[in-house]
């Protein structure tokens with residue numbers, strides 16, 4: 186596939202507005218603002234293209250925009266670009282923002298025009314100091330050339346974009362946590378409904394979209410919904426997509442391909458990750474970030490990397506963060522590492538999540554250290570079942586149970602070996618007792 | 622992201638934002654519909670001004686934003702990147718999340734601590750280094766990944782770590 190989202194990455198001065206304009210940038214904004222294309226027509230085009238959210242949930246951007254009330258009763262409408270990118274294994278938005286900031290800014294201008302937003306924000310995770318600086322500079326350039334600010338390109342449309350830095354909290358990636366955070370509060374998710382499109386930030390209608398989603402919007406407006414729909418496996422899973430692959434592969438990185446790229450191709454393909462380091466076998470693959478249930482080596486055959494393809498395997502595409510784990514890794518140790526993350530990042534509002542996440546971590550630590558009991562294995566599954574399925578305010582708890590539940594189900598023998606033999610089944614620690 | 626959520630803030634000296642910080646804050650306030658919404662950015666200004674945010678600095682932020690100090694405290698302690706006590710000149714942040722973990726992050730972290738003679742969340746006696754463990758910093762393709770203050774260093778290995786620490790130690 187021809188590169189779309191990453192087409193300009195690697196080019197000289199790809200961040201500057203001059204090279205962006207030379208490459209045909211901002212023509213979409215020019216056309217929309219001067220041709221009399223209405224906001225409704227922009228929404229219609231994005232709806233038609235079925236741009237599914239690249240932040241994790243895969244919800245159609247156009248449909249979400251359509252939920253905005255027709256009459257906001259004098260309230261403004263806000264757009265937040267979700268650049269919190271904190272899901273372990275995910276690093277695509279960082280690449281987009283650091284290398285081609287104007288692509289995102291143009292996507293935000295078009296989205297803001299469509300939803301009638303006057304003030305948009307980029308909520309960028311605190312660790313992306315460079316990303317924030319690069320965006321600030323690019324936004325400054327866009328103001329100077331008249332693509333941002335009052336009456337853009339002489340039209341009646343005005344827009345300000347502000348970079349808002351987070352400060353270290355994974356939960357602020359959840360859209361209502363993000364909204365709370367931008368209001369100057371703890372980033373604790375809100376009970377839904379009301380959904381943000383009806384009542385979000387400052388009690389006004391709010392749209393939250395991921396960086397990559399907004400970049401896709403730019404290309405849909407440039408080249409049309411028909412073009413977008415032709416890329417990918419089918420019309421429900423369409424468009425260019427960035428895949429983040431890391432772990433035990435030869436060439437980890439961000440790769441752009443059509444939605445539906447076979448998972449095996451991403452791992453073994455010559456233009457992608459080029460197979461396993463040291464020629465080792467695959468034990469497990471996490472297909473969509475820390476929150477996605479693991480797949481076994483057998484399950485990765487015939488798995489298209491798109492929303493419905495990965496869902497059909499009982500997992501999820503999520504943020505398209507593919508973590509590949511080789512045969513030498515201890516699965517209990519992997520689950521323990523992931524559980525540690527969730528136990529630190531629970532925002533603490535809901536009892537099942539606040540109590541459940543550290544409990545899972547504790548039990549996994551015990552089993553990993555060779556101090557577990559057989560009942561602990563079933564205990565893990567029981568804790569998971571008590572945390573999931575709508576027991577909590579947000580789906581963080583459902584995410585947190587994915588690693589232990591999927592690994593206990595699929596790699597039970599390794600857990601049992603830890604309990605009975607007090608050592609790992611595989612890897613460097615298989616020969617030694619792991620207990621202290 | 623360190624893991625010391627909800628920790629108690631330490632006391633420091635009385636604080637007033639210097640004029641250049643106030644000028645930045647005035648500009649920040651123009652970008653938001655409410656004063657409270659400027660809280661995270663203003664806390665960043667406080668941290669850039671003083672290196673860490675003491676109880677008194679938090680009170681100063683509360684004053685300029687017309688917020689109750691208890692609200693500022695609650696927010697400050699929720700986010701892990703605000704330093705609630707002084708940190709060394711070089712804040713070493715080693716990622717130990719999954720992709721870095723699979724690529725040897727723990728031994729990197731251990732080596733770092735051994736070489737500097739400090740544990741997690743500790744600062745060397747000369748005030749040069751503080752060591753913390755962080756969660757995925759979106760450098761997983763260049764694992765193991767770490768940051769020193771606002772800069773990424775990736776991919777890391779023992780040799781590169783030694784060279785980095787040597788260089789930073791030599792700096793004034």
Ligand SMILES: Cc1cc2nc3c(=O)[nH]c(=O)nc-3n(C[C@H](O)[C@H](O)[C@H](O)COP(=O)(O)O)c2cc1C
Pocket residue numbers: 237238239240241242243244246267268269270271272355356357358359360361393394395396398399579580581584
């Ligand atoms: C715990 C949690 C963390 C999330 N983190 C992110 C994130 O870092 N970036 C992101 O774009 N979406 C994240 N999301 C998804 C957002 O809630 C939201 O669905 C998304 O930003 C919507 O944008 P999209 O429709 O363009 O994908 C997260 C969701 C949850 C539950």
Ligand code: SF4
Pocket residue numbers: 356373374530531532533534535536538539577578579580581582
């Ligand atoms: S599920 Fe967890 S992270 Fe989500 S609101 Fe409840 S406690 Fe917070």
Ligand code: FES
Pocket residue numbers: 273274275716717718719720721722756757758759760761764765766
């Ligand atoms: S896991 Fe370490 S940077 Fe992502």
